[in-house]
Amino acid sequence: MSSIILHSSENHPMKSIFEMCFLTLDFTCENYRIEISTFNNDYFRDGNSFINAYGIVLNDFKSFANNKEEKIRFIEFLEDSVANNTYLHDYISKINFTINKEHIYFERDGEKEDWINMGEFYMDNYHVNCCGSYMFLTDLISNDQFMYYGD
DSSP: OOEEEEEOOSSSSEEEEEEEEEEEOSSSSOEEEEEEEEEETTTOSSHHHHHHHTHHHHHHHHHHHHHHTSOOOHHHHHHHHHHHOTTSOOEEEEOOEEEETTEEEEEETTEEEEEEOOEEEEETTEEEEEETTEEEEEETTTOOEEEEEOO
């Protein structure tokens, strides 16, 4: 995997890049392409270390698609994980949020929240921003937004 630094700013820790990696499926020549667009250099040294931090959920997604032997939407995997994995305490909810550089702004239970944006990637027509065990997903087709917590 190679990367190109497109923009660097001294004003905030978000580094814009373009890195691509693929989740290779066993049953088809089609793969999931992951496009890493930014990472927070206060937490990660490069885009690869950022995406590797979310490797467990991405590899579980790949395994889920391979077991079903079909290419599925990322949200379907997350919803199935929440509904059917009793050992995890995952949850997903629709939520409105805004991304501004290293910030993820949203309101929850009447409280305004400002969380750290650790990086973003695009996959399966989703724009995904991350903060720790949370993923903030925007469906690029419907513009629906979701917050997913992965245990």
